[in-house]
């Protein structure tokens with residue numbers, strides 16, 4: 001079974017493609033809290049990199065796994081680089097194979113949307129990666145193909161710590177008059193941080209995973225985060241190479 005976490009669809013697409021290519025099944029790990037025993041079967045994990053680290057929701061999920069899978073692999077999607085995220089994951093979950101796949105950056109809270117050309121190039125390269133990863137997983141190979149980038153130790157320790165401490169606050173989120181009360185943001189929030197009150201989304205928790213699902217998937221771009229997102233585009237996975 002392949003478990004995935006995904007805010008804007010990149011990791012979901014990779015998980016679905018891996019499932020199709022390795023004749024496996026995939027499932028979202030959001031909300032999975034009960035202990036599960038995985039014995040003698042393949043365990044795959046697909047998730048995005050957050051600030052050169054593994055999202056807290058994924059680390060919580062790992063705690064629910066018991067037993068000894070026959071083969072375990074993890075794929076992290078990232079805009080550019082993962083630092084030592086996979087090394088830190090390996091300490092908590094022994095991995096036979098681990099990969100990073102560079103995908104479009106969805107962090108519109110902190111940076112501009114990538115141009116379509118760059119998105120297309122990344123998806124084209126990701127399809128090549130999928131071809132190799134599926135082959136290696138099917139043949140139970142021991143592989144490490146990780147884009148760690150520059151200064152990985154600094155980024156995956158200090159900066160990742162700072163992100164978890166200070167950058168996951170929901171305070172800067174606000175909803176504009178464009179809101180059509182569809183409830184998509186609340187339904188999809190993996191942190192259950194949004195409630196619909198009198199037809200409008202309200203952030204009821206101080207902290208979330210910062211997955212950007214609410215802001216990127218709002219059909220009318222009514223959700224903003226501080227001033228920065230007002231003039232930025234929005235991202236969610238679409239296969240632009242088709």
Ligand SMILES: Cc1cc2nc3c(=O)[nH]c(=O)nc-3n(C[C@H](O)[C@H](O)[C@H](O)COP(=O)(O)O)c2cc1C
Nearest residue numbers: 006007008009010011048051052078079080081106
């Ligand atoms: C809060 C946050 C932090 C991120 N940090 C990194 C990072 O450290 N390195 C990187 O290359 N990409 C980073 N990204 C980009 C995502 O990892 C990338 O776009 C990922 O494919 C999104 O996956 P998803 O669509 O499944 O949510 C970050 C995105 C978010 C939302």
